[in-house]
Amino acid sequence: MSPEFIELEILRPRMEELHRNGMDFLRDIIGMDWGEEGLGAIYALENSSTHENIQIAVRCTDREKPQIPSVCDLWSVAEFYEREVYDFFGIVFTGHPDMRRLYLRNDWIGYPLRKDYDESEAINPIRMESEVPEDLQRQSEIEEDAARELFVKQTNKIFGDQYIINIGPQHPATHGVLRFRLALDGEEIRKIDVHCGYIHRGIEKLSEKLTYPQILAFTDRLDYLSAHQNRHALCMCIEKAIGLDITDRTQYIRTIMDELQRIDSHLLFLSCAAMDLGAITTFIYGFRDREKILDIFEEVTGGRLIQNYNIIGGVQADITPDFANKVKEYCKYQKEKIKEYNDVFTYNTITRKRMIGVGKISREDAISYGCTGGTGRAAGWACDVRKRHPYALYDKVDFKEILYTNGDCYDRYLVRLDEIMESIHIIEQLIDNIPDGDYKVKTKPIIRIPEGRYSASVEGSRGEFGVFIESHGDKSPYRIKFRPMGLPLVAAMHKILKGAKVADLIAIGATLDYVIPDIDR
Amino acid sequence: MEMKKPVIKSIPYEEFKDNETLEALINELNKERTNVVVGKLDDLINWGRSNSLWSLTFATSCCGIEFMAVGAARYDFARFGFEVTRNSPRQADLIMVAGTITHKMAPVLKRLYDQMAEPKYVVAVGGCAISGGPFKGSYHVLNGVDKIIPVDVYIPGCPPRPEAMLYGMMQLQRKVKVENFFGDKNRKYSRSNMPSDPIIVTNVPVSQNENTEEK
Numbered sequence: 158m159s160p161e162f163i164e165l166e167i168l169r170p171r172m173e174e175l176h177r178n179g180m181d182f183l184r185d186i187i188g189m190d191w192g193e194e195g196l197g198a199i200y201a202l203e204n205s206s207t208h209e210n211i212q213i214a215v216r217c218t219d220r221e222k223p224q225i226p227s228v229c230d231l232w233s234v235a236e237f238y239e240r241e242v243y244d245f246f247g248i249v250f251t252g253h254p255d256m257r258r259l260y261l262r263n264d265w266i267g268y269p270l271r272k273d274y275d276e277s278e279a280i281n282p283i284r285m286e287s288e289v290p291e292d293l294q295r296q297s298e299i300e301e302d303a304a305r306e307l308f309v310k311q312t313n314k315i316f317g318d319q320y321i322i323n324i325g326p327q328h329p330a331t332h333g334v335l336r337f338r339l340a341l342d343g344e345e346i347r348k349i350d351v352h353c354g355y356i357h358r359g360i361e362k363l364s365e366k367l368t369y370p371q372i373l374a375f376t377d378r379l380d381y382l383s384a385h386q387n388r389h390a391l392c393m394c395i396e397k398a399i400g401l402d403i404t405d406r407t408q409y410i411r412t413i414m415d416e417l418q419r420i421d422s423h424l425l426f427l428s429c430a431a432m433d434l435g436a437i438t439t440f441i442y443g444f445r446d447r448e449k450i451l452d453i454f455e456e457v458t459g460g461r462l463i464q465n466y467n468i469i470g471g472v473q474a475d476i477t478p479d480f481a482n483k484v485k486e487y488c489k490y491q492k493e494k495i496k497e498y499n500d501v502f503t504y505n506t507i508t509r510k511r512m513i514g515v516g517k518i519s520r521e522d523a524i525s526y527g528c529t530g531g532t533g534r535a536a537g538w539a540c541d542v543r544k545r546h547p548y549a550l551y552d553k554v555d556f557k558e559i560l561y562t563n564g565d566c567y568d569r570y571l572v573r574l575d576e577i578m579e580s581i582h583i584i585e586q587l588i589d590n591i592p593d594g595d596y597k598v599k600t601k602p603i604i605r606i607p608e609g610r611y612s613a614s615v616e617g618s619r620g621e622f623g624v625f626i627e628s629h630g631d632k633s634p635y636r637i638k639f640r641p642m643g644l645p646l647v648a649a650m651h652k653i654l655k656g657a658k659v660a661d662l663i664a665i666g667a668t669l670d671y672v673i674p675d676i677d678r
Numbered sequence: 679m680e681m682k683k684p685v686i687k688s689i690p691y692e693e694f695k696d697n698e699t700l701e702a703l704i705n706e707l708n709k710e711r712t713n714v715v716v717g718k719l720d721d722l723i724n725w726g727r728s729n730s731l732w733s734l735t736f737a738t739s740c741c742g743i744e745f746m747a748v749g750a751a752r753y754d755f756a757r758f759g760f761e762v763t764r765n766s767p768r769q770a771d772l773i774m775v776a777g778t779i780t781h782k783m784a785p786v787l788k789r790l791y792d793q794m795a796e797p798k799y800v801v802a803v804g805g806c807a808i809s810g811g812p813f814k815g816s817y818h819v820l821n822g823v824d825k826i827i828p829v830d831v832y833i834p835g836c837p838p839r840p841e842a843m844l845y846g847m848m849q850l851q852r853k854v855k856v857e858n859f860f861g862d863k864n865r866k867y868s869r870s871n872m873p874s875d876p877i878i879v880t881n882v883p884v885s886q887n888e889n890t891e892e893k
Contacts, residue, residue, distance in 0.1 A: 261818070262782055269817050276817045283820060287785050326786055327736060329765045334738045334783060355783045356738050359816035366815070374812055381740040425743070428750075444750030451747075462743055462837055674739045674778075 159610055160199050160212035168215050169226045172200070176231045179204045180211065181524050182540075183232035184614075185640045187625055188242035190271045191216065196223045196246055201612070201625075201640075205524050205538065208545045212610075217248065227253040234527040237648035245270035245361075255315070260354030260677060262288045269362055270636075290338070290352075292316065316340045319347055326355045330433050330663045333673030335647070337662070344658045349651045353644075357677040364637045369395055369604045370469060372637065377463045379639060380675035382422035383617035385414045387639075388467040393548060394613035394624045395469050398606045406594040407471045412550040413484065413587055414457075414466060415615070416580040420491065421450045422618030423573045423580075430570060430667040431502050434511055439502040446494050449487050453480070469604060471597025481588050488581045488588075495578065503574065512567035516653045516665035519564060526649035530620030530642060531572045532669055536564030542616040554586045569668040603632050617642050619670050639678060643671035681707050681717075684855035686728065688758060688848055696849070703856050716860050727771070728854040729759040731799075731847070734770035736790065738777030741804040741837040745776050753840040760847055767791075772799040772830075772850065776837075778806035778813055779820040791827045797857070799850055802829045803843065805836045812836070 163171055184201040191197060195218035202211050217223045227250035229235040239250040240259040247268035249256060258265065266281055267274050292315040313321075319340035326334040334355035340348040360379065364372045376387040389411055396403060428443030451461045457476050458464035466473050502508055518528065523536040533540040541558045543551040559575040561568035606628035614623035623640030646669045653665055681704050685691050712720070737745055748755050755761055764770040767790045779787055791800065802823050805811030810821035823829060830853060833846035 260782075274817075281781070281817065283781055283784050283826075285785050285788060285826070287789065288782070326783065327790060329735050333742070334786075355780060355786070356778060357780055357782065357818050358778055358813045359818045360813070363813065363816050378740055378812065381743060428746075441751050444747060445752065448747070448750075448752045461747075461839065462740060 160214035162214045172228050186238035187638045188246040223248045233525040234645050234648050260357040263291050335673050346654045356674050360678045368632045380672045385418040386615045386617045390615040390624045392467045398611040404594045405592045409591045416583050419580050423577050426670045433667040470600045475596045515566045515661050517565045518653050527645035535561045535568035535572045537562045542621050554583050556583050566664050566668040643676040646671045684852035686851050720859050723859045724855045728851040732762045732771045734773045735763045741776035744837040748840045748843050767793040774801045775807040775823050776803040780818050784820050799830045801831045803833045
């Protein structure tokens with residue numbers, strides 16, 4: 158699908174019109190640098206009820222002071238997406254309430270995803286002094302009161318005079334290196350400021366220098382718990398672009414592997430959520446069962462956590478002869494073990510007290526914030542890409558989309574637990590019918606994608622994972638963008654946390670189930 | 679008295695791959711003989727320290743999940759005394775740098791390392807922590823944590839297998855055993871901030887019998 162280019166002046170009215178007409182899900186904002194034609198952004202929109210897609214692109218020829226009107230009053234998630242574009246391209250979104258860098262340090266020089274960015278160490282050396290948040294930099298003013306006594310007046314443009322505490326980046330409950338700054342009133346959270354970028358590895362910029370088969374390796378390391386699905390998305394996008402048809406056998410293998418990976422991820426979610434709430438036994442149970450999936454992965458792909466299995470045109474190696482038996486054995490085993498988790502954790506009083514009614518998000522907010530995956534489905538939004546835009550074999554298998562209505566922590570937890578059963582159901586339909594044939598199609602060693610823009614998306618373990626490629630006909634992409642599954646979840650944090658206690662932050666963070674390298678890329 | 683070879687229960691001394699580094703360390707320490715009482719006390723304390731290494735939970739990316747797997751049911755590092763993980767650097771003996779360290783994270787890592795109490799050790803887990811790994815050419819990635827903190831053991835892999843992590847931790851145990859705890863000969867800061875020679879985990883020995891490790 159190619160985007161529709163519109164003039165900068167009519168962006169706001171056009172976007173308002175689209176929003177009124179039901180385009181209520183902003184999938185992504187992709188920052189672009191078209192060299193002499195200027196900088197710009199591509200907005201990917203979707204109608205949450207008809208699943209109709211549209212892409213709108215704007216250009217802004219001024220490279221010195223690029224400005225685009227903000228749309229964050231229409232779609233709440235745009236607040237974070239626009240900060241990301243500002244961080245990487247230096248495009249200022251006029252009307253945005255909080256135009257700060259999102260990933261890089263605030264003393265970073267230059268905008269790294271611009272084509273003329275200078276990567277030399279001399280400009281941006283490794284700075285070993287701690288970063289001072291922007292709101293603390295110029296805050297102290299000395300004032301004189303009526304009694305002619307001097308005192309220091311503290312003003313903070315983000316938090317005002319509220320009490321701030323810092324959580325992270327090294328904190329066990331943030332599931333990686335995410336940093337929050339919280340404004341507290343007693344135990345209640347008033348405001349949250351999220352700092353990303355502690356694991357920003359610059360994958361999108363690196364990819365612009367590599368060939369397509371080389372880029373594949375990065376996708377596994379984005380969200381390592383959706384390694385198969387991520388790689389599936391990129392392979393699918395490239396295959397679509399070069400018009401490569403893949404064999405049925407590959408489709409079967411990919412679908413089964415995707416579902417195994419989903420179970421693996423949900424088991425890890427269960428373990429970690431339980432451990433965050435203090436239930437060590439469930440952690441041990443979850444990891445015990447997860448190892449059984451890793452055994453299957455290891456036998457077929459050679460890797461445990463990062464498998465590097467999908468390649469352009471197929472998969473790396475054929476499945477082993479006893480793959481089907483092992484998977485069936487595992488499915489049988491896992492179905493019984495679900496009862497064990499229920500006994501020890503799901504129906505536990507402490508779990509229920511800490512999760513039910515905590516961290517609610519409504520369906521409208523989930524759509525506005527683009528919270529796909531378990532979070533969206535817990536709030537009642539049918540956002541499963543496998544149903545919305547079926548790919549691989551998902552239109553041929555029978556499965557339910559798990560939906561809950563409350564949108565609280567407990568529902569988010571139950572969605573995942575039910576999805577384990579649903580994934581097993583999908584695998585059982587496919588495992589006996591894997592057709593014979595080749596497991597990969599021969600491709601040229603150097604793949605050139607014809608000029609154009611391509612996108613593909615899959616249902617990752619925690620939401621919609623999308624890939625966007627703009628190719629100028631070379632062996633490496635002109636621009637590649639991955640839609641992170643976790644960034645919308647983190648963007649919605651301040652909405653979800655409103656009125657919650659500090660201790661709830663742990664339960665909410667655990668059930669949102671974000672993976673930080675996927676947010677930061 | 680002389681310092682002995684570092685023997686740990688888990689694997690026989692000869693089966694370790696890199697004994698030369700440790701023997702060089704022992705020779706250096708044996709140049710000046712130790713008092714018998716202090717030497718015996720050293721042995722006792724090092725035995726205790728090497729069997730209760732508390733690590734800081736510091737995982738930035740993929741390797742952290744494998745670290746959790748080592749802690750869980752199948753690999754169970756409690757067998758070796760590593761099961762206590764601390765969330766505060768003040769209480770930790772070692773920091774396992776599991777994952778990519780970026781420009782933004784580098785000052786945080788350095789600060790955590792500085793906050794730890796001596797004697798402290800650093801284990802670099804995975805390609806990213808050793809050299810930048812697949813992200814070496816990136817504008818925002820630190821190419822190797824040894825540029826900012828001294829590393830004791832390197833465990834390569836992307837991510838390393840749990841067996842490799844256990845092997846690396848056992849190498850660290852042996853390294854802890856060849857230290858003069860009393861006195862300052864082997865302290866990191868006494869040697870003008872230079873790190874002691876690191877051990878690089880290569881060719882993890884494959885045990886024929888699954889239970890060899892437990893013998």
